[in-house]
Amino acid sequence: MNTLTDNNAKTSATKILVLGATGGTGRQIVKQALARGHQVTALVRSPEKAGDLNGARLVVGDVRDEKVLREVLRGQDAVVSALGTPASPFREVTLLSTATRALVQAMTAERVSRLVAITGMGAGDSRGHGGFLFDRVIFPLLLKKVYADKDRQEAIVRESGLDWVLIRPTVLNDKPGRSSVRALTDLSDFHGGSISRQDVATFVLDQLRSVDWLHRAPLITG
Template sequence: MKVAVIGATRGIGLELVRAALADGHEVTALVRDPASLAEKSPRLRIVKGSAEDATAVANVVEGQDVVCDTLGTRNVTGEVRLFSNAAEKLAAALQPDQLLITVTGIGAGDSKGHGGFLYDKVFMPLVLRRMYADKDRQEAIIRNRVARWIIVRPGFLTNGPRTGKVRAVTDLRGVTGNKISRADVAEFILAQAKSPEFIGKTPLLISPISR
């Protein structure tokens, strides 16, 4: 399988690159600085460019079976347009038979209000408001303009090990997000890339102890 990863140098994207290579797949990674991606493999193709550049995105998307958008940002003070700009470029480049798997997060779309009191009432409005406004724009572009998509909304991310224990929840009644490792999120994405079960859905990923 040919898998493209956008946002491959850290976090979920880096974990996904490692998992896909270990599973024997061909991986194409879009990165701003190729030197920042330490992974090496004959099956890893690195493309230098920005997720907001139409030419770079089209180059990465071409010929892929699955495209995974795992972009993140440390910008929590200024206006954020990274996610929606990248979604626009992806929507224009993807073919109808290609699958897009995008990571947004808890607080996007109808997962808003499922993060617990401090997250929902304090952290989200004071710190993450601009970021999640753009994630909402990103999700709307994907829903309206991409033929085959899965939007993955992880709970609270950690750098813990892969456990293989993930709940993917689409009925959020009574559910509050909890901690989940980036490695577990990457494993879920790879599993969906190989055998998609959530096309056209927005699963919230949490650990099994949450209800």
């Protein structure tokens, strides 16, 4: 299934917990969520990196700590996970799956059901659709261990029992948003693409109330 999504869609005000808020895409999510009138809480590891997240409630803590997550989840309506990890050619990566497992347990305990999680092109059945350079060079040399953990992360979300959406952006860039994205699940003729972080953030926030992609994992591209 392939759809073209209008990024001008709005949702009513929601209390949102954002993980990964100090990353490039996370910052866009916080900024756009606040502009939509949402109440945003950002769980951050380093307050120094979050100084420009004006308007968001900042909580310092470890995203792998279920106790911290339970405390910050109380009163929230939804969670957006924009967690990322650097390329790791040699060392095993476990942050994404460990944090997601703790998050799912905390959300279940606190009865927060809506989770929108960003993974990436190359996770699950989107592997092999990034184009020659991504699939043959970047992925095997730099991202293989990162994506092994993204696969574990996706499996935890799928088995969670939550109201989840997994979002797999193509290669990210910092260009201005184009006001629409292509959301794809049929990748038979797709071989690479890119998308702005602004457009990813808009699509993510549109999923907080929409059921269009509930329990699915669209790849999104510009």
